[in-house]
Amino acid sequence: MSDTKKNATFRSGFVALIGRPNVGKSTLMNRLIGQKIAITSNKPQTTRNRIQTVYTDERGQIIFLDTPGIHKARNKLGEYMAEVTESTLKDVDLILWLVEPTDYIGAGEQAILARLRKVDTPVMLVINKIDKVKKEEILRFIDVYRKEYDFAAIVPVSALKGENTDDLTDTIFTYLPEGPQYYDEDTVTDQPERQIAAEMIREKALRNLEDEIPHGIAVLIDRMKEREGGTLIDIDATIICERESHKGIIIGKKGLMLKKIGTDARRDIEMMTGTKINLKLWVKVKENWRDSDSLIRNYGYRDPEE
Numbered sequence: 001m002s003d004t005k006k007n008a009t010f011r012s013g014f015v016a017l018i019g020r021p022n023v024g025k026s027t028l029m030n031r032l033i034g035q036k037i038a039i040t041s042n043k044p045q046t047t048r049n050r051i052q053t054v055y056t057d058e059r060g061q062i063i064f065l066d067t068p069g070i071h072k073a074r075n076k077l078g079e080y081m082a083e084v085t086e087s088t089l090k091d092v093d094l095i096l097w098l099v100e101p102t103d104y105i106g107a108g109e110q111a112i113l114a115r116l117r118k119v120d121t122p123v124m125l126v127i128n129k130i131d132k133v134k135k136e137e138i139l140r141f142i143d144v145y146r147k148e149y150d151f152a153a154i155v156p157v158s159a160l161k162g163e164n165t166d167d168l169t170d171t172i173f174t175y176l177p178e179g180p181q182y183y184d185e186d187t188v189t190d191q192p193e194r195q196i197a198a199e200m201i202r203e204k205a206l207r208n209l210e211d212e213i214p215h216g217i218a219v220l221i222d223r224m225k226e227r228e229g230g231t232l233i234d235i236d237a238t239i240i241c242e243r244e245s246h247k248g249i250i251i252g253k254k255g256l257m258l259k260k261i262g263t264d265a266r267r268d269i270e271m272m273t274g275t276k277i278n279l280k281l282w283v284k285v286k287e288n289w290r291d292s293d294s295l296i297r298n299y300g301y302r303d304p305e306e
């Protein structure tokens with residue numbers, strides 16, 4: 001190790017990603033850590049739990065906290081998601097507020113601004129999806145937001161294309177305090193493999209199904225067991241939905257939809273585990289589970305602080 005390295009400051013801290021549903025928080029977090037941990041989709045309210053990931057290099061360690069998008073709760077699951085986001089805002093070193101590139105600050109964004117004005121934590125504005133607009137427009141968007149709040153920094157990026165995301169990491173480090181390495185450098189996430197596998201199945205359901213059905217889905221892993229010799233993992237999982245009619249759509253004609261969800265999910269889980277997967281999927285109806293405290297908990301949505 002060179003002398004400069006030895007003497008360099010090691011910075012570390014907790015960084016929350018917040019913003020409205022669908023702005024690209026999970027896509028950005030995956031990009032910044034260089035791995036797919038959080039699921040993403042073009043349906044709002046994809047993320048339901050707080051997902052912690054860790055990025056470590058010689059400059060320091062960043063612990064990212066991906067949160068559910070901020071929206072008006074319409075059921076108990078929505079209330080739970082709002083609490084997860086709210087509790088994450090406390091005790092972080094830096095908040096990354098993601099927005100889409102527009103020159104109009106809508107009601108959703110105004111509500112978030114009002115909340116941010118109540119916290120002391122530095123807030124960095126990340127204007128995501130800049131691949132969708134002309135370069136010369138970006139300064140205008142920056143200007144609109146700059147007038148509203150005293151941001152620690154404003155960084156335009158494309159999480160999807162990886163544009164300017166290295167600069168974002170640099171900027172994050174400059175705002176973190178000198179600190180310890182909280183996790184060893186091999187740690188990437190706090191999510192157990194079982195949980196990520198369930199999420200990957202839910203992602204494929206979100207991506208393959210239309211309309212309101214995906215919002216009422218939860219996934220339970222009934223069994224995840226490695227066979228002797230470690231060459232194969234058997235996974236039995238149940239997709240929970242809210243209505244009998246939804247069950248029919250999830251299974252699809254001749255079972256084709258369920259097969260597609262299973263094939264897509266298996267591929268991702270095999271990538272994650274590096275092992276062949278034998279995945280069996282079932283579908284069950286639990287009416288209005290999103291309004292039942294006990295079912296929400298059964299399906300894995302619990303306060304991260306508990």
Ligand SMILES: Nc1nc2c(ncn2[C@@H]2O[C@H](COP(=O)(O)OP(=O)(O)OP(=O)(O)O)[C@@H](O)[C@H]2O)c(=O)[nH]1
Pocket residue numbers: 019020021022023024025026027028039040041042043044045046047048067068069070128129130131132157158159160161
């Ligand atoms: N064009 C473009 N699309 C993006 C970019 N980042 C994310 N997306 C897309 O935006 C959609 C939402 O992305 P997510 O990462 O799931 O958004 P999120 O903010 O985590 O959403 P919730 O979990 O529902 O709050 C997906 O279809 C992404 O592919 C980007 O930089 N450019």
Ligand SMILES: [Mg+2]
Pocket residue numbers: 025026027038039040046047066067068069
């Ligand atoms: Mg998300």
